[in-house]
Amino acid sequence: MENTILIPEIRELISNNDTRALQELFESEHPVRIAEWLSEFEPEEIRRALSVLPPQHQASVLINMDEDLQVDVVMTLSRGEASRLFTAMPHDDRADLFQLLSDEQQEELLPSLAHAEREDIRRLASYPEGSTGSVMTSDYVALPPDITAGEALNRMRLQAPDKETIYYAYVIDQNRKLIGFLSLKDLILAKPHTKIEDLMHREVICSRVADDQEETARKIQKYNLIAIPVINGGDALVGIVTHDDALDIITQEHTEDMEKFMAIAGSHESAAYMKTSAWEHFKNRGVWVFVLAILGLISGMIVQQFEDMLVQFAILVAFMPMLAAAGGNTGSQSASLIVRALALDEVEPGDIFKILLKEFKVALLLGLLLGAMAFGRVFLLGGKTTIPYGYTMEMVGIAIAVALGLQVLSATLFGAVLPLIAAKMKWDPAVVASPALTTIVDITGLLIYFTTVTLILGL
Amino acid sequence: MENTILIPEIRELISNNDTRALQELFESEHPVRIAEWLSEFEPEEIRRALSVLPPQHQASVLINMDEDLQVDVVMTLSRGEASRLFTAMPHDDRADLFQLLSDEQQEELLPSLAHAEREDIRRLASYPEGSTGSVMTSDYVALPPDITAGEALNRMRLQAPDKETIYYAYVIDQNRKLIGFLSLKDLILAKPHTKIEDLMHREVICSRVADDQEETARKIQKYNLIAIPVINGGDALVGIVTHDDALDIITQEHTEDMEKFMAIAGSHESAAYMKTSAWEHFKNRGVWVFVLAILGLISGMIVQQFEDMLVQFAILVAFMPMLAAAGGNTGSQSASLIVRALALDEVEPGDIFKILLKEFKVALLLGLLLGAMAFGRVFLLGGKTTIPYGYTMEMVGIAIAVALGLQVLSATLFGAVLPLIAAKMKWDPAVVASPALTTIVDITGLLIYFTTVTLILGL
The missing domain is CATH 1.25.60.10 (MgtE N-terminal domain-like)
Structure with missing residues (x-):
């Protein structure tokens, strides 16, 4: 300040x-x-x-x-x-x-x-939290259709101090049904004797009280509106949502998406980091951390199943962190791109095959890149480790590289598919949180890793 | 549609x-x-x-x-x-x-x-991309201070069809210096003979051409403006940015933050997922995946250093996935909260000690939770594994629990500190991407793990 x-x-x-x-x-x-x-x-x-x-x-x-x-x-x-x-x-x-x-x-x-x-x-x-009704205001200008532009301007002058915006006026019939709208610009440009009904725009972009607040904000954005009228079940005008509310809603929804995506529970309502107590933060974050840690125990159990193999081929342990990281990174990348594209209405669940094809190509390239890296590392620097008699370093290198490639491929596709499934089920795609995805691909990754290595090395 | x-x-x-x-x-x-x-x-x-x-x-x-x-x-x-x-x-x-x-x-x-x-x-x-100058428009209404409200309204009527908004008019002197503004509401409420200079607001919220576009959009949001005037180095009015541009800028910045945070390179300009080719996607994502994989090799080297210990205590391998996941999850959570709070101006780098104190408390609770889980798991289910003579399962359990608690503590603090440092250095805090953080805490986590275990077990 x-x-x-x-x-x-x-x-x-x-x-x-x-x-x-x-x-x-x-x-x-x-x-x-x-x-x-x-x-x-x-x-x-x-x-x-x-x-x-x-x-x-x-x-x-x-x-x-x-x-x-x-x-x-x-x-x-x-x-x-x-x-x-x-x-x-x-x-x-x-x-x-x-x-x-x-x-x-x-x-x-x-x-x-x-x-x-x-x-x-x-x-x-x-109106319930998150609905358009809950964010609208009732101080808008409403006009009957049968007065003149001059009369309308006078009314707006009188009402101006009490209204949230006088830049739009909404035209309603006797039953308060929304039948048109005018901008103040239309009014000051019109001849004073013109009737409102001859001047008004009849195709009104509007929202309903029960619509999700984000949907209404996105409409304001799409149509570049200063305000959007809100109607109830009987098509009667009951409020407006203004451009500044739209900005706040979109900012709030973004915080929400980001927090959900990072697996942070809680109301997501106010983003007030400092105002939230440490205990509240702990509860919001701990829930998911705990659930994911339980899932993470599955990874531990898988590893234990292959303890004997790992003792024989200790080099396999050295690649476990890279395997987990590669899966988590590539999966989170595709998931965040799809979550965002869904939020911006760029893609919809019906595009799943087009998306999968694209992600498959990207994943193939990423898989080749990381697989080649892993092979190079095993082959060039693996000299210090010991492997059982009868196996060559090349074979181990190939096995690890193939496993890593498959891990990247499956993680990327998982990351793309899960948000689409969530959207199809009408859930928020952001619930396919990045940490949850990471945990899942940790588990599938270990299964892929040990299976591939066992098969290729013929154990 | x-x-x-x-x-x-x-x-x-x-x-x-x-x-x-x-x-x-x-x-x-x-x-x-x-x-x-x-x-x-x-x-x-x-x-x-x-x-x-x-x-x-x-x-x-x-x-x-x-x-x-x-x-x-x-x-x-x-x-x-x-x-x-x-x-x-x-x-x-x-x-x-x-x-x-x-x-x-x-x-x-x-x-x-x-x-x-x-x-x-x-x-x-x-004007350079991303600056306020690059998003402003020059079709605004400018008025001299010495005309009357009535004359001003007439001018605005004439100019209305060519102007982006006539809801604000800006008052400039002979050198085009911005000296005040009026809303159309002020004008239609004013007596026609009032002079503009007696009517105008002299404290104008404005931006400069070189300001970051996001800063300007946030000003529009903060002050609930329909448009903000933009001045050049000589304080002359050169354009306006309107509320609908602010919405688009903030949406674009959200996408950018999310992509950066997920370590996706590229211009972040248009969020068009479908329009970007698979090859382009590969380049945007591959850069970071590659860099992080190189860093990931460090984890592998650390593991290799402790190969002998791992062959003796195979149960330690089973907890490696949980260690990495817990660090990645808790670190990403605190990082995303801080990145978001910084973006919304809720906190600033100077708050570092207050933030660290809060995160320390949260991390302590999370660390206790996960440490206890790990100890329970070792103690209750570790029966199948074999440990060298002279060590008890309780000792191993305590060692793993302490290591996991320390990992959560350090990862949470890392996650909070890195975005603050980035902000202090005037970088975008979102560059402390979640995958990058995960990779770092993978490395520090393994060091903590092996060091703690070695010390507690006296190896």
Whole structure:
């Protein structure tokens, strides 16, 4: 933060109750910046600093603070202050904040809110986490089809301060059914007497309340929208999702994908690394580490089965780390490419044969490369080790090289197929986490290794 | 695509030259959808279908097609058509398309473009890949400070069709220095006679042409902007980056981070999995797989050093896969969390001690968990194996458990520290790829394992 120098200054202004100077300081600043500054203070100080601003501006600052701090600040407010603030807040942020309050806090606040606001909060809070309904806001501009462009502009002027965006207006019939939309650009370009129904676009890109939030965000991205209207089961307009929400959703989904892919359990909701306690981190990571370690014991059992062979051919042990690493690396690479391509809708499960063909070619090349490396290593540097009478170093080299090639081939194909199967089953492809895949190819790799070596060396 | 049923219909309309029906069909459709439909056709057919639309609309459809197809379509156009289309295109897309043309194609097109357009293309194309300059557009609205709100609105009405967004207007002085901005909302709410300089916001959030494009996209996200102005070294306004570009940049950066983290080389530019040839995929992935395999040989050499011990205590081999997997998994988990937290600006290199403390606690818990598992396994199921006279299974179990715990501890801390060091060195933290980390902890893990076992068993 470039402006931390301002913090002591602001502290002084607050303690001196210098309303005038605070107003001047905040006046031309972006609410996000003010929120950053104020986040350094105690809730009571924040309340006093905010009180110099009009409720609208207070709300814009508050919603850019950390959610826990928002709750703390709200708790310092008088009923009247809280009521004015809640009335001024964007409807989606208001509903989110309300949900964070404790039952007692909610009950304390409710009487000071108007009936319409209580209903709005209740409705927005009713949609399940991750759905489009849960991220939409209800402060959009809706117009009837039979007014003129001039009248519409006047309405939008009046409503502007309370709306999340006035850059789009949505046209609805008597039943609130969404029948068209207009941009503010259309409106200011139109002749004032034109009827809205003659001006509006009838083909509306929209989402449904039950749609996955990521799907809605991707629509906003695909169609370059500033906002997308959201309709309910009866096709009635109930909210909008704006471009800035889309950015946050996509960022959040990416964190989620990355964490799932690295086999980290937990809610994935807020990415707050620092705020999560060590014990919480342990639980989120430990679950998978434990499950994978159990699976890893299978690898140990396989090795034990071949103990006699390993004692005879100790050189085989030296290649076990390379075998595991090559399988894990190549498998994770193909898996991450497919998981990402699925997330971006570049491929779908139906493309499986095209994908397998491509991966087969890539894997063949990678397998040849690593197989050749392993052979070279055995043949050139294996001199120090001893092998039983009757076997040559070339034979051992060939056996290890073939096994390594097959391991790379199977790991790459596994990595590509598993996310596709997950997607086909309507699971999140990212559940085919890289560590899980690594563990699987560890097991298949050892089976391939020992089988191939046994066959080629004729043991 | 829900509307594939339309493709044969459109084909017929094109071959019948049914201009009227095509116009009707396209009229109310979103350009992105029209682009999707037309992408199924040959460039010459696309040209004929587009020709029914006004140039502005043609341009909106074209820029939503695949870049290669855009080039093919442009090559079917007459000089006049190409010139009209290029004039109507958003300036950033125009510059991007121009750069994709071959030298001959560029020379063929240039004479049909006006001088100002040629200059604009040349200028936008001059910024290095990945910089804010390379993604900005020059079709923004700029206003002088001394006109009134009413005059400003009139200017914006006139300019609207040619501008990427008219929702923000930027105020510049005679030297094009950026001195303020206004939203269209401010303008329609203002009294018509108010002077722009009394209305404008003077604290402008802006980017510089040389800034990293991701930094600019994150600013758009942080401040919930529809567009951000871009200034050059002399503080003069030279372009804007819009919210839809921010979404695309952040999506692209996500793909890049994930691919880097999975040790996939290459440009990371377009995420087009299917369009990349198998040979290209092999080169992108092979580089790292090869480098890591070379490093992996070190593991092999370490194992060879301890061959004698392994022949005596064959049970130690059975725990090698679990050792490698536990290190790789826990290290990748902490690395991915830190890489992500760094990308989202949640932590910075200076937080290293706070992070290490947290990771130390998590690692201790994970290490105890896995160490206990390993001890249980040795003690309960190790019966089948033989150990030299004078050693007990309990001793072996304790030695393996301690080694595994230390491995988890060191791998977790490595995973957390390496991205922080990379960030400190101003490298991309994602270069501490998960496979690279896995390879490193393979090596350190084997050293820890053999050293611990040797010490505890007194070998």
